[in-house]
Amino acid sequence: MRVLQRPVVAGIGFTKITAHWEHSLKDLVVEACLKALEDAGRPEIDAIVVGNMMSGIINGQENLGSLIAESIGMTGVQAVKVEAACASGAAAIMWSCLGVLSGLFNSILVVGVEKMTDVTDNEDMSSALATAADYDYEVFFGATFPSLNAIIMRMYAKIHNLSPEDFGYLPILMHKNAVDVPHAQLRFPIDMNGYLNSPVISDPLKLFDCAPIGDGAAALVIMSRDRAKGLDHIVEIAGFGSATDTLATYRRESLVRLMAAELATKRALSMAAIEPRDFDIVQVHDAFSVVGYLNLEALGVVERGKAHEFIASGDADRSGSLPVNPEGGLKARGHPVGATGVYQVAELALQLSDRAGPSQVEDPNVGVAMSVGGTGSNVYVQVLRRVE
Amino acid sequence: MRVLQRPVVAGIGFTKITAHWEHSLKDLVVEACLKALEDAGRPEIDAIVVGNMMSGIINGQENLGSLIAESIGMTGVQAVKVEAACASGAAAIMWSCLGVLSGLFNSILVVGVEKMTDVTDNEDMSSALATAADYDYEVFFGATFPSLNAIIMRMYAKIHNLSPEDFGYLPILMHKNAVDVPHAQLRFPIDMNGYLNSPVISDPLKLFDCAPIGDGAAALVIMSRDRAKGLDHIVEIAGFGSATDTLATYRRESLVRLMAAELATKRALSMAAIEPRDFDIVQVHDAFSVVGYLNLEALGVVERGKAHEFIASGDADRSGSLPVNPEGGLKARGHPVGATGVYQVAELALQLSDRAGPSQVEDPNVGVAMSVGGTGSNVYVQVLRRVE
Numbered sequence A, B: 001m002r003v004l005q006r007p008v009v010a011g012i013g014f015t016k017i018t019a020h021w022e023h024s025l026k027d028l029v030v031e032a033c034l035k036a037l038e039d040a041g042r043p044e045i046d047a048i049v050v051g052n053m054m055s056g057i058i059n060g061q062e063n064l065g066s067l068i069a070e071s072i073g074m075t076g077v078q079a080v081k082v083e084a085a086c087a088s089g090a091a092a093i094m095w096s097c098l099g100v101l102s103g104l105f106n107s108i109l110v111v112g113v114e115k116m117t118d119v120t121d122n123e124d125m126s127s128a129l130a131t132a133a134d135y136d137y138e139v140f141f142g143a144t145f146p147s148l149n150a151i152i153m154r155m156y157a158k159i160h161n162l163s164p165e166d167f168g169y170l171p172i173l174m175h176k177n178a179v180d181v182p183h184a185q186l187r188f189p190i191d192m193n194g195y196l197n198s199p200v201i202s203d204p205l206k207l208f209d210c211a212p213i214g215d216g217a218a219a220l221v222i223m224s225r226d227r228a229k230g231l232d233h234i235v236e237i238a239g240f241g242s243a244t245d246t247l248a249t250y251r252r253e254s255l256v257r258l259m260a261a262e263l264a265t266k267r268a269l270s271m272a273a274i275e276p277r278d279f280d281i282v283q284v285h286d287a288f289s290v291v292g293y294l295n296l297e298a299l300g301v302v303e304r305g306k307a308h309e310f311i312a313s314g315d316a317d318r319s320g321s322l323p324v325n326p327e328g329g330l331k332a333r334g335h336p337v338g339a340t341g342v343y344q345v346a347e348l349a350l351q352l353s354d355r356a357g358p359s360q361v362e363d364p365n366v367g368v369a370m371s372v373g374g375t376g377s378n379v380y381v382q383v384l385r386r387v388e
Helices: A025-039 A064-071 A088-101 A122-130 A145-160 A169-178 A192-196 A259-272 A289-298 A307-312 A337-352 B025-039 B064-071 B088-101 B122-130 B145-160 B169-178 B192-196 B259-272 B289-298 B307-312 B337-352
Strands: A008-014 A047-051 A078-083 A107-114 A200-202 A216-223 A235-244 A281-283 A366-373 A378-386 B008-014 B047-051 B078-083 B107-114 B200-202 B216-223 B235-244 B281-283 B366-373 B378-386
Touching (some): A008 A337, A025 A064, A047 A088, A078 A088, A088 A107, A088 A216, A088 A235, A122 A145, A235 B078, A259 A289, A259 A366, A259 A378, A281 A337, B025 B107, B064 B078, B078 B088, B088 B216, B145 B289, B216 B337, B289 B307, B337 B366
Parallel strands (some): B281 B366
Antiparallel strands (some): A107 A216, B008 B216, B366 B378
C-alpha cells in the first residue's frame, strides 16, 4: 500500500438535530458548513462531497452538490453527492479521503444532510426509507425497515435467549448520554419501565428501540496532512473500509450476523494497522437496539449474544472501559439519515482532540465509527486517531 | 501535482438504449457489467461506483451499490452511488479515477444506469428530472427542463441572430450518425423539413431539439496503469475536471455561456496538459440542440454563436476535421440520464482503441467528453488518450 500520509479532519460543524420546521435543507447545510470552515480556519476548498439519501424523494431536490456549493458562496467548486442508503454520510467521508489520497484535492468539505420532517404523511417517510431495502423482493410485499429489523430482533432474542429487558440497556444508556449534549435530539432519560412499556412498533420492536426521525446537517473539512500543517486540533483518519451484503435481508446466510460489517471492519483495521482492543471509543449505528448490538459484535469488542451484558455492566458508559456513543447515538442524539455518518465521525474527532465538552471521555487515542446502510447491505467503518 | 500514472479504461460494456419494458434496472446493469468485465479479461474488482440520478424516485430503489454488487455476484465488494444530476455517470467515472489514483483501489467497475420508462405518467418523469433544477425558485413555480432550455435557446437565437433552421443542423447530424450504431435509440434519419415541422415542445424548442427518454446501462472497468499491464485495447483517462454553477438558471451571469463547462474544461485540459486544438473527437451533451452548441463553445472548439456553421459545414461529420458525437449523441444514441456520461466515455474509448465499428473515425488520438447536470449547474469533462 503506497499510502504514506493519512488525511485528517481539520474542521467540524453541525446543527442541532430536531424537527427544524422553520429551516430548509439549505439552511441546515449552510450552518454546518460555515461552522466547519470557521473551525478549520477558513481554508480554500477544492471539492464538496455531499452525503444524502432521500432529498430527491422527500424534498424534490437532487443535484445537492450545486445547491450546497452555491449556498455557501463557493459556486465553481467541484461538487458531488454520494449515496449508500443510511450510510451515505460515511460513504461521503470515505470517498473524500480517497479524493485527498489521490493527490488531486488537498482540502475537501464533506457535508451530510437529511431534511426528514418536510413530509406530512408518515407513510411517505416509510416509503422513502424503504428505498434502501430490496424493492422487488421486500418493499413490494409490504416490508418496512421496522418490520425487517423486528424479524432480526426476534431471531437474535431466540438464538441468544434474550429477554425483553436485555434490549433496553442500550437505549437507556443512549438517552442518559444525550441529556447534556446540546446538539442531541432526545435529551431526556428513560428507565427500564419506560422502555418496557413503550408502544410496540413491530413486535418485538418497541418505540424506544427505534431511532427518531429528525433534521440535521454535519460537515467536516478533510485535508491532506501537508495541507493541515500548523492547524490546531486535527485528527487523523487512520483507516477506512466498506463492504456490501445482499440487498434483501432474507438472502443473508445469517440474520444475526452482519457480514458486511465484519468485512468493512477488517478492511478499516487493516489500513489503520490496529486491532479491536485498541479502540478507546466506539460509535455504533443503533438505528434499532439490535443493530447496535450486532455492530458491537462485528467490531470485535463483544462476544456474540453478550452485547447486552457489556452495556448493562457499565463498561460502555462514558467512564467505562470502552465508551459507546457518548453523545447518545442514533437513538438519542438522532438519525438524520444522510448526515448520521458525518455526526459520528465529527463526534469522534471532537473526542480525540479533547473538545467534546460534557460528553468528553478520558484521554481517548483511537475511535471507530460504524455506519450501516439498509439492514446491513452496505456498511462503512472509519478509524480515527489522535494526532500528538 | 504528484500524479504520475493516469488510470485507464480496461473494459467496456453497455446495453442498447430503448424502452426496455421487459427488462428491469437490474437486468440492464447485469448485461452492461458482465460485458465490461469480460472485455477486461474478468479481473478482480476492488470497488463498484454507480452513476444514477433518479432510481429512488422512479424505481423506488436507492442503495444501488448493494443491488449491483449482489446482482453480478460480487457481494462483499465496496460499492457506492454517485449523483450529479444528468452528469451522474460522468461524476462516477471521475470519482472512480480518484479512487484509483489514491492507490487504495487498483480496479474499479463504474456503471451508469437509468430506467426511465417504468413511469406511466409523463408528468412523473418531468418531476423526477426537475429535481436537478432549483426546487424552491424554479420547480415550485412550474419550470421544467424543456421550459428552462427553451428560455436559453430563445436568448441564444436572439443574441447570435439565429434562424430556426440553424438549430436543426445538430439533430440532423445526430440522427444521421445513429443510423448504423447498434446500441442507439433513434436509428432513423431526419431532414430539415422534418426538423422544422416537428411539434413545438416549449417554444422555440421543437421535439427534434430534445433527447428522447430511454433505458440503458453502461459500464467501464477503470484500472491503474500498473494493474492493466498486458491488457489489450486500454485507453488512458488523461485528464478530468468538474465545476459547479448556480443551481437556478436565472441566477447565472449569462444565459448563453456555460461558466461551469468552461471551468471544468480548463481543469481537465490542465491535468491532461493539452489544448482544444488537440481534440480529435468531441462528445457533447446535446440534451437540447442549444446545449450541444454551448458545449462546443465551452470546449473552445468553435467561436461563440458559430456552432451551427461548424456543424453545417460538415466539419463535425465522422469524416470531418473534428467529429462530434459520432454515435449520435444524446439526441439519437439516447440519454438514459445517469448512464449517459458513461456511454460517452465508453464510445470515446472504443474510438481510441479502433473498436468503434461503423462509427469509427480515422485514427483519433485524443477525445473529450462533456456531461452537463441541470441547465449547466454541474459539469464534468473527461479527456481520453490513445495508448500507443
